[in-house]
Amino acid sequence: MKTIHLFKLIPVAVLLVFFYSCKNETSQSNTSVTKTAEAAPQSQQGQAFVEDNVSNPNVLQIAIKSPDHTTLVAAVQAAQLENALVNAGPLMVFAPTNAAFEALPSGTVENLLKPENKETLATILKHHVTAGNYDMNLLKKVKKLGQADDTSVQVETKGDDIYVGGAKIIGTVKASNGTIYVVDKVILPQ
Amino acid sequence: MKKYKFQLLSLLGATLFLTSCGNNNGQSGKSSGALNSSAAEKVYVAPGEHDEFYAFMSGGYSGNLTVYGLPSGRMFKEIPVFSQFPTSGYGYSEETKPMLNTSHGFVPWDDAHHPDISQTAGELDGRWIFINGNNTPRIARISLSTFETEEIIEVPNSAGNHSSSFVTENSEYVVAGTRFSVPIPQRDMPINEYKGNFQGALSFISVEPEHGHMDIKFQLIMPGFNYDLAHPGRGKSHGWFFFTTYNTEEANSLQEVNASQNDKDFIAAINWKKVEEYVNNGGGTKVPANYAHNVYDESTHMATSTMKKEVLTVNPLDVPGAVFFLPTPKSPHGCDVDPTGNYIIGNGKLSADLTVHSFDNMIAAIEGKKFDGEAYGIPILKFEDVLAGTVKSGGLGPLHTEFDGKGNAYTTFFISSEVVKWELGTWEVKDRQPTYYSVGHLMIPGGNSKKPFGKYVVAMNKITKDRYLPVGPEMEHSAQIYDISGEKMELLYDFPTHGEPHYAAGCPADLLKPKAKKFYRLDENKHPYAVLSPDQARVERKGKEVHIYMSTIRSHFTPDNIEGIKVGDKVYFHITNHEQDFDVPHGFSMIGQNTSELLIMPGQTKTSLWEPKQVGVWPFYCTDFCSALHQEMQGYVRVSPANSNIELSWSLGD
Numbered sequence: 040m041k042t043i044h045l046f047k048l049i050p051v052a053v054l055l056v057f058f059y060s061c062k063n064e065t066s067q068s069n070t071s072v073t074k075t076a077e078a079a080p081q082s083q084q085g086q087a088f089v090e091d092n093v094s095n096p097n098v099l100q101i102a103i104k105s106p107d108h109t110t111l112v113a114a115v116q117a118a119q120l121e122n123a124l125v126n127a128g129p130l131m132v133f134a135p136t137n138a139a140f141e142a143l144p145s146g147t148v149e150n151l152l153k154p155e156n157k158e159t160l161a162t163i164l165k166h167h168v169t170a171g172n173y174d175m176n177l178l179k180k181v182k183k184l185g186q187a188d189d190t191s192v193q194v195e196t197k198g199d200d201i202y203v204g205g206a207k208i209i210g211t212v213k214a215s216n217g218t219i220y221v222v223d224k225v226i227l228p229q
Numbered sequence: 230m231k232k233y234k235f236q237l238l239s240l241l242g243a244t245l246f247l248t249s250c251g252n253n254n255g256q257s258g259k260s261s262g263a264l265n266s267s268a269a270e271k272v273y274v275a276p277g278e279h280d281e282f283y284a285f286m287s288g289g290y291s292g293n294l295t296v297y298g299l300p301s302g303r304m305f306k307e308i309p310v311f312s313q314f315p316t317s318g319y320g321y322s323e324e325t326k327p328m329l330n331t332s333h334g335f336v337p338w339d340d341a342h343h344p345d346i347s348q349t350a351g352e353l354d355g356r357w358i359f360i361n362g363n364n365t366p367r368i369a370r371i372s373l374s375t376f377e378t379e380e381i382i383e384v385p386n387s388a389g390n391h392s393s394s395f396v397t398e399n400s401e402y403v404v405a406g407t408r409f410s411v412p413i414p415q416r417d418m419p420i421n422e423y424k425g426n427f428q429g430a431l432s433f434i435s436v437e438p439e440h441g442h443m444d445i446k447f448q449l450i451m452p453g454f455n456y457d458l459a460h461p462g463r464g465k466s467h468g469w470f471f472f473t474t475y476n477t478e479e480a481n482s483l484q485e486v487n488a489s490q491n492d493k494d495f496i497a498a499i500n501w502k503k504v505e506e507y508v509n510n511g512g513g514t515k516v517p518a519n520y521a522h523n524v525y526d527e528s529t530h531m532a533t534s535t536m537k538k539e540v541l542t543v544n545p546l547d548v549p550g551a552v553f554f555l556p557t558p559k560s561p562h563g564c565d566v567d568p569t570g571n572y573i574i575g576n577g578k579l580s581a582d583l584t585v586h587s588f589d590n591m592i593a594a595i596e597g598k599k600f601d602g603e604a605y606g607i608p609i610l611k612f613e614d615v616l617a618g619t620v621k622s623g624g625l626g627p628l629h630t631e632f633d634g635k636g637n638a639y640t641t642f643f644i645s646s647e648v649v650k651w652e653l654g655t656w657e658v659k660d661r662q663p664t665y666y667s668v669g670h671l672m673i674p675g676g677n678s679k680k681p682f683g684k685y686v687v688a689m690n691k692i693t694k695d696r697y698l699p700v701g702p703e704m705e706h707s708a709q710i711y712d713i714s715g716e717k718m719e720l721l722y723d724f725p726t727h728g729e730p731h732y733a734a735g736c737p738a739d740l741l742k743p744k745a746k747k748f749y750r751l752d753e754n755k756h757p758y759a760v761l762s763p764d765q766a767r768v769e770r771k772g773k774e775v776h777i778y779m780s781t782i783r784s785h786f787t788p789d790n791i792e793g794i795k796v797g798d799k800v801y802f803h804i805t806n807h808e809q810d811f812d813v814p815h816g817f818s819m820i821g822q823n824t825s826e827l828l829i830m831p832g833q834t835k836t837s838l839w840e841p842k843q844v845g846v847w848p849f850y851c852t853d854f855c856s857a858l859h860q861e862m863q864g865y866v867r868v869s870p871a872n873s874n875i876e877l878s879w880s881l882g883d
Contacts, residue, residue: 084277093747095809127813127856129783170857172783177882215810216783216856 087121095215098132099124102219110140110148111164117152118161123187128216129172131184133203135225143225162188166204166228172217175201175208190228271712272722274301279742282674282735284687285344285358286708288312289729292339294360294371299674299685299735300710302724310369310378311339311362315825319378322827323801323836324756325525327534331365331383332519340364343393343458343732346373347400347441351463351679355740357441359394359403366390368405368434370441375527375746382443383520385540386413386430386450392459392564395677396436398467402501403443405432406472410453410479413542414516423481427453430542431472433501442524447508447541449499449552452605453479455488456497458563458629463679464570466588468502471573475560477604488560489579493612495554495604496564496575498591503551504543512548513541528755530834546606553595554604556612557584563629563670567638567653568679572617576627576640583627583640585656587617618656622649628669629732631676633683633713641668641688648688648711650718662718664709666692673713674735682737686711686718689730696723706730747811749832756834758803763787768879775800775877781815781829782807783856785881786849789864793877796841796870802849805834815862816852826852841868 087099099121102108111134115121124130140148151160165188173181178201183191192204201208203222210221274280280298288295292312296305313320313329320329320337329335339362347357357379358371366384371377384390384405392406410427412418418426428450435446454474462469477494480487507513518540525532545552559577561584566573573591575584594614601611626644633639637659640649646667650660668688675681688711693704705725712719751761760766760778766787769776775798780787786804794800806815808831818826819839827835841847851862869875 089811091747091811094811097810127783129856129858172858215808215813 085122087125089125097125097216098128098130098214098219101212101214102132102134105134107136107138107221108134110137111135114140114148114152114160114164117154118157118164120161120164123168126216128170130214130217131169131171131173132217132219133167133169133206133208133222133226134219135167135206135222136209139206139222139224162228163225166190166192166226167222174218175211178203178208188228192226268712268719268721272300272302272710274298274303279738281738282682282685283738283741284672284674284733284735285346286672286689286726286730286733287341287344287360288727289342289731290340291728292341292362293728294341294344294358295727295730296376297726298738299687300721302708302710302722304727306376307727308371308376308378310360310371311336311341311367311381313337313825316828318825318827318835318837321825321837323838324531324834327532328378328381328523328525330521330523330534331367332385332521332536333365336365338364339367341369341728341731342391343395344734345394345396345403345677345732346734346736347436348396348678349399351398351467353675353678353680353736353740354400355736355744356400357436358734359396361390361393361405363390363408366393366405366407368394368403368443370403370436370443372527373741374744377525379525379527380441380443381521381523382434382445383522384430384432384434384445385518385520386411386428386448386542387432389455392431392456392472395459395461395470397461397470397501398463398679400436400438400441402433402446403436404459404461404470404501405434406456406459407431408455408457410455413450414518420481423453424479425453427479427481429454429456431456431470431497431499433504443522445520445537445540447504447513447543449504449543449545451497451545451552452477452607454495455484457561460564460566460573460677462566462570462588463568466566466570466573468500469588470499470501471564471566472497472499473557473561473564473575474554475562493556493558494560495609496557496561496573496586497607498553498555498573500551504548507548507551508541508543513543515539516542526755527749528753530749530754530756550595552607553591554607554609555586555591555615556601556609557586558582563627565630565632565638568632568634568681570679572653574630574638574640576629578626578628578643580627581622581625583620583622583630583651585617585620585653586615590617591615618654620651620656620658622651622658624649624661629671631671631673631686632681633673633686634675634681635683637683637713639671639673639686639713639718641671643667643669643691646690648686648718650713660717662711662720664688664690665696665707665723666690666694670730670732672733672735674737677734682735684712684714685721686713687733687735689726689733691729693725697725748809748813749830751805751807751809751832754805754832754834756803756805758801758836759805759834760803761805763807763881766879766881768793768877770877773798777802777879779804780807781805781817781851781862783813784851784858784862786817786851786862786864787881788879789881790883791864791877791879792867792869793875794841794866794868795873795875796844796868798841800839800841800866802837802839803834804829804837806831808832813855814853815855817849818852819849819866820847828853841866844868844870 168187204226206222206224282299309319366387387407389408391408410429476488557575559580561575562578563576624642
């Protein structure tokens with residue numbers, strides 16, 4: 040996956056050379072090149088990597104600390120969605136537990152974590168994210184939610200329980216940029 | 230993976246190689262400017278990287294203080310100090326209006342001149358920065374953790390508070406001297422009876438070591454000269470303070486001619502430790518006064534203004550051996566003391582030369598009682614006895630001098646538009662570089678301390694003309710940054726500044742970066758109108774006053790529908806931002822409100838006053854793009870006729 044990106048870049052760089060090769064040739068110190076080499080890799084840049092130990096934790100920071108969500112976090116990292124989850128939001132993340140991922144047909148998670156399936160994985164994960172922040176009372180009043188993958192999920196209330204895309208909300212954690220609703224199933228796009 | 234990366238890097242390298250346009254194989258290094266001399270690289274701070282130094286530039290007539298990074302010249306923040314500032318609501322919110330209270334009432338503006346960072350043992354300690362308001366004499370203290378103005382004290386008996394606000398070696402005092410002498414106390418008298426009747430107050434404002442609270446310890450009531458600039462002694466001269474004077478002629482009109490008659494004016498040398506001792510032993514005279522002391526409390530997020538009614542004055546003649554005059558040629562402007570504390574530089578603004586006095590010589594002359602007469606009873610020392618040397622600069626119009634801590638001094642020349650580097654002790658000129666144009670102050674980080682960081686000097690110019698794209702008759706002032714790490718100064722970069730910077734203060738970034746506050750803790754919020762959880766949100770009526778206790782979180786106000794407000798009410802929106810996350814402010818504005826918006830930082834409470842004049846349903850909204858649902862962050866207030874019976878009600882999501 041990454042190699043493909045780099046190959047795409049090479050012709051661009053070659054083009055740059057073409058455009059900028061002016062009449063003069065002087066030697067020029069190339070300290071800037073060294074700087075480029077030292078810079079953090081692209082995948083480690085952005086708001087998710089801002090050092091801040093005092094703000095209330097955001098949804099990503101909470102998920103990373105949760106022993107029940109190691110599969111979800113691994114998937115978010117594989118799909119490189121960290122920066123979206125620390126954005127100002129507000130976001131609701133319907134976070135399937137490790138058990139929920141284990142309930143998928145065997146081999147599904149392993150397959151999704153493969154680099155060539157990054158886009159599919161990202162789509163599935165985005166299907167668990169709503170741009171908005173509703174408490175349980177507000178959730179009970181809505182029929183559906185528009186998800187970050189541009190599709191919708193149905194919201195159903197059965198007694199005191201709320202089901203989002205068929206997954207039952209079994210826990211609530213407030214985050215600085217929204218809310219994590221822990222769910223018992225992976226919500227697959229229709 | 231790695232292999233490809235290297236290929237990419239080598240290609241980038243090749244790109245750089247071939248992009249060096251415009252150079253003629255190093256034939257004319259100077260003419261091809263920044264690229265060839267690598268000046269560009271020296272000021273380039275890569276995206277996401279941080280600058281090496283903070284620079285705090287006074288805003289002059291903006292009344293504020295701006296924060297820049299060096300060497301990039303990027304502006305990070307404008308800190309409102311003496312001026313109302315709609316960007317944050319400073320001076321508009323009910324909590325901050327008292328900050329701008331004075332004995333003349335609410336003054337929404339001032340002319341901010343000389344910032345100075347607090348010191349411990351002669352070195353910058355990065356706790357606070359002080360700055361003077363020149364017009365309605367005031368000194369402000371700004372926290373260097375919140376970067377907000379925390380305290381403003383008015384200075385009575387003063388006018389044109391210009392020889393201010395410089396701190397002593399351990400921030401014992403922040404010192405404020407008057408530029409204009411005035412009748413003390415103020416009274417109705419003919420202007421042309423100035424001479425011999427007007428006086429100049431030099432105020433020593435103590436700084437309480439823990440919180441920095443300011444209090445005027447004493448005012449030295451000096452002869453009626455103009456006290457222009459000042460600097461503290463340091464090291465061996467710690468305990469002394471030096472002020473340049475002009476208009477020792479005591480002219481009251483056409484000063485541009487009449488104040489330039491004397492060949493020499495004075496530098497006033499004040500042994501403040503001696504005066505302090507005198508005062509501590511009960512000396513001085515308490516006189517009636519009226520001046521405001523405004524303090525902002527970080528836990529209540531509110532300022533209070535107290536009028537003080539008395540000030541302790543000291544007649545210099547009552548403290549023998551505390552005050553002397555050092556004759557200094559040509560209406561000296563800047564008064565600068567070198568890092569060792571031995572040299573006191575008078576920048577004679579109408580001259581080509583700089584006069585350097587020696588502290589050691591001064592002490593010897595005082596001990597030898599070698600006086601050359603007196604002025605209003607204050608002994609005048611002999612010019613030749615105190616002089617250490619003269620810098621024959623070849624420039625014209627010296628104004629200010631800073632030091633690099635390596636034995637060199639850098640002086641600005643207004644008329645000849647240049648910075649001149651010269652050596653302390655030999656008084657030899659080492660280098661000179663033009664500025665663009667007509668430079669005023671200059672700043673080396675830590676320049677007013679025992680330990681300057683002599684890597685860059687920033688020249689702050691008064692005239693911009695063609696330096697940038699033209700923007701009509703009024704332009705921001707220009708600044709230039711020079712690398713001074715080598716033998717010769719090297720012009721690196723040119724950047725616009727905000728308002729009119731006079732002096733500036735700089736410090737290494739690492740001094741402040743680790744302790745910069747990220748947000749206010751909601752559980753420490755002691756504002757009397759704060760709501761600490763949304764279920765406390767409510768609306769209360771007290772006669773014509775309506776208090777709305779409101780909270781904000783991404784992305785709504787609680788409450789957001791309010792009814793029962795009537796024309797003629799005074800509606801106070803007390804808004805608490807419930808975010809506890811770095812850099813997530815919410816704003817508030819109400820249609821037709823006769824004030825500015827507010828920007829409320831996480832954990833903070835601010836209050837906005839609205840006096841509805843028209844019946845209707847009026848919206849308010851969040852002015853800061855806080856979140857993806859920012860455009861949804863809004864609400865309505867129903868305003869009914871004054872005689873309506875509609876009950877107060879409020880809601881969210883009903």
